[in-house]
Amino acid sequence: MIRPLGARLHEELGIEVPIVQSGMAGVAVPELVAAVSNAGGLGVMASLRLKPDAVRAAIREVRDATDKPFGVNIWLHDDVRTSPDPASIPDDVVRGSQAVLNEFRPQFDLPTTLERPPAQADLVDAALDVMIDEAIPVFSAGVGIPDADLVERFHQVGTKVVCMVATVEDGIAAVANGADAVIAQGSESGGHRSYGQKHRHENEATGISSLVLAPSMIDAVGTECPVLAAGGVVDARGLAAMTALGADGVLMGTRFVATKESGAAPMWKERLTSGDRTTSLTDGFTGQWARVLSTSFTEAWASSGAEALPGLMQAAAGSDLFGAAKKANDDQLQPLYAGTGVTQMSDVPAAGDLVREMAAEAKAILGQA
Numbered sequence: 001m002i003r004p005l006g007a008r009l010h011e012e013l014g015i016e017v018p019i020v021q022s023g024m025a026g027v028a029v030p031e032l033v034a035a036v037s038n039a040g041g042l043g044v045m046a047s048l049r050l051k052p053d054a055v056r057a058a059i060r061e062v063r064d065a066t067d068k069p070f071g072v073n074i075w076l077h078d079d080v081r082t083s084p085d086p087a088s089i090p091d092d093v094v095r096g097s098q099a100v101l102n103e104f105r106p107q108f109d110l111p112t113t114l115e116r117p118p119a120q121a122d123l124v125d126a127a128l129d130v131m132i133d134e135a136i137p138v139f140s141a142g143v144g145i146p147d148a149d150l151v152e153r154f155h156q157v158g159t160k161v162v163c164m165v166a167t168v169e170d171g172i173a174a175v176a177n178g179a180d181a182v183i184a185q186g187s188e189s190g191g192h193r194s195y196g197q198k199h200r201h202e203n204e205a206t207g208i209s210s211l212v213l214a215p216s217m218i219d220a221v222g223t224e225c226p227v228l229a230a231g232g233v234v235d236a237r238g239l240a241a242m243t244a245l246g247a248d249g250v251l252m253g254t255r256f257v258a259t260k261e262s263g264a265a266p267m268w269k270e271r272l273t274s275g276d277r278t279t280s281l282t283d284g285f286t287g288q289w290a291r292v293l294s295t296s297f298t299e300a301w302a303s304s305g306a307e308a309l310p311g312l313m314q315a316a317a318g319s320d321l322f323g324a325a326k327k328a329n330d331d332q333l334q335p336l337y338a339g340t341g342v343t344q345m346s347d348v349p350a351a352g353d354l355v356r357e358m359a360a361e362a363k364a365i366l367g368q369a
Contacts, residue, residue: 013162022073229250
């Protein structure tokens with residue numbers, strides 16, 4: 001028997017609607033987070049690469065806009081939490097990466113270079129300290145599993161811990177460390193793959209479908225904590241389907257990028273809702289595997305055979321190019337994250353309306369209206 005929609009997440013996280021918004025950098029701004037939470041879902045703020053004062057200010061901005069539960073997300077990947085030493089990267093890897101970037105730099109009158117990028121600031125632990133100090137309602141871990149000590153630090157201030165994972169093994173590990181809920185990230189998901197360690201090859205990073213992963217995760221840890229499904233869900237049909245499979249709710253990213261309150265550029269929202277929306281996995285933008293809309297850059301990167309720089313050093317190496325592309329509103333030379341469900345999207349609704357309508361329609365599909 002299918003349990004009432006969202007009942008378990010209401011008990012665990014205090015939310016009325018079993019829809020969680022992914023904490024996407026540049027997209028999950030306070031306005032979006034508050035809109036989702038005010039509609040009964042769980043809005044999640046992005047904090048990756050933000051300085052501590054910016055994290056604190058954003059948390060307080062969300063609190064000023066909603067009295068509902070919300071979350072804050074950050075990555076825990078070892079190479080992101082502590083940035084690699086640029087000097088440790090082999091010369092041929094640096095040259096190979098920069099050579100591909102050099103193919104496109106002249107389009108924006110940028111000088112070519114074969115130099116290694118500068119060292120990156122380690123901001124993750126400081127951001128975590130701010131979250132704990134602010135006693136946020138929910139901590140959302142991505143691209144890495146929180147250790148038991150970190151989970152306990154959050155629990156001591158009353159914060160629930162949710163962890164996104166792409167394998168059953170990682171889900172079991174997260175629950176063993178005390179996570180209050182897990183999100184099963186299927187291969188259809190847009191954005192970055194939530195593995196604790198990066199896979200070297202694309203075929204290893206792809207993962208398995210959410211239709212397979214979610215039931216497997218439920219079988220493994222579902223008696224211990226709620227399990228949410230992520231990947232390919234953009235409407236009420238997806239929410240109802242995952243509920244029918246036994247999931248306690250869903251996490252959506254791509255669908256929330258194309259909402260009015262999203263921090264994404266209008267061009268990105270337009271590309272998600274019309275025209276060719278083929279997607280591909282690439283590590284050429286950040287150094288971590290991510291599903292994006294296919295572009296001339298993703299094609300050039302894939303055909304080059306270049307190896308991405310570790311951690312987020314790839315993003316640092318290409319910051320001049322990707323920044324210029326963003327400023328010029330170019331849709332080929334910046335990452336436009338998108339999941340495979342993107343072809344089902346055709347509008348840019350208000351986030352609150354989306355949450356409320358999805359919940360109502362899913363209940364009707366499940367006969368719970």
